[in-house]
């Protein structure tokens with residue numbers, strides 16, 4: 530067993546870190562307060578090839594393996610969780626679905642523009658009446674000749690108002706239950722697609738999350754991903770992979786909060802000593818850094834399995850569960866170290882605290898991760 534990263538991974542981490550420090554960090558709190566989506570950052574990430582990280586070279590991508598993607602997302606989240614989730618959905622979820630299940634026509638139309646970052650991707654599964662229970666969606670797709678006609682409402686669609694490409698889950702055969710769902714690539718500019726207003730959220734203020742209304746939206750048959758009825762399987766397979774990205778995001782948020790807290794302990798004095806000199810504070814720092822490292826290892830282990838073609842569903846859920854719960858504790862402790870100032874918007878820490886919260890919710894809540902882990906372990910036990 531080798532616990533060392535290759536030169537390429539170090540270089541990748543350094544490159545993303547340098548970009549985030551110089552082009553995002555100076556503005557990130559102002560953007561957060563204004564609810565500003567930094568288009569210019571995604572243009573630059575596109576130029577750097579980071580938005581084509583899951584697209585093959587044939588379509589203009591600059592592929593990174595799962596470990597490389599996790600490292601890049603962690604570095605983004607260390608400075609801005611909003612940037613990390615925007616990239617995570619595009620790179621970790623939407624592009625790979627089109628790469629793996631898109632028709633040749635769909636791949637040729639979408640992937641080059643997505644790899645450049647000209648067209649952002651979004652994934653529309655959740656509906657007003659169903660989130661965790663993905664088989665319970667009601668959006669309908671009815672085949673009419675060489676087209677499908679889609680009707681329904683999607684909610685909580687990350688990136689929607691900035692995206693050109695939506696992957697939409699819809700029911701094609703209501704009698705077939707979970708085998709009656711199919712996936713479609715839908716363009717937000719098409720007739721019958723309306724993107725609603727950005728949700729007012731606790732955190733991730735520089736990420737956009739919208740409802741999407743589909744009304745008699747006509748989708749050509751070549752925009753179906755995989756076979757009819759395969760949609761839920763496609764979604765679950767890719768959500769499994771993309772959970773590694775959410776775990777990396779949680780590690781990055783916690784790392785950013787930890788570093789700020791550590792710095793503060795060398796600046797603030799109480800009872801005649803710097804905070805860092807109090808053993809209680811040292812213990813807190815020790816716990817924080819230990820749990821961040823444990824989460825990072827679980828995340829990279831899941832990525833490592835995936836990169837070697839091994840089953841990784843349970844490993845990805847463990848990483849997501851542990852890292853997202855860890856992120857709550859670490860951002861809580863970081864805020865505690867800041868005392869009252871941690872509660873102030875003067876310091877960036879409260880942003881990390883707010884941004885951390887969603888990591889136990891999206892792409893499967895902690896409860897859903899436990900269900901998956903238990904299912905996998907019972908299956909393995911025979």
Ligand SMILES: Cc1cc2nc3c(=O)[nH]c(=O)nc-3n(C[C@H](O)[C@H](O)[C@H](O)COP(=O)(O)OP(=O)(O)OC[C@H]3O[C@@H](n4cnc5c(N)ncnc54)[C@H](O)[C@@H]3O)c2cc1C
Nearest residue numbers: 652653654655659660661685686687890891892893894896
């Ligand atoms: C900021 C943000 C961005 C998002 N982006 C996207 C996106 O891009 N695309 C998309 O499709 N969706 C997105 N979502 C939706 C997200 O994936 C769902 O909110 C999530 O899956 C949970 O679904 P729900 O909110 O309907 O909760 P519910 O499914 O209603 O669950 C409510 C509670 O019950 C628990 N629960 C549910 N079932 C069980 C069970 N069987 N056993 C035990 N406990 C259970 C859950 O863990 C949760 O605590 C986003 C959400 C947020 C907040």
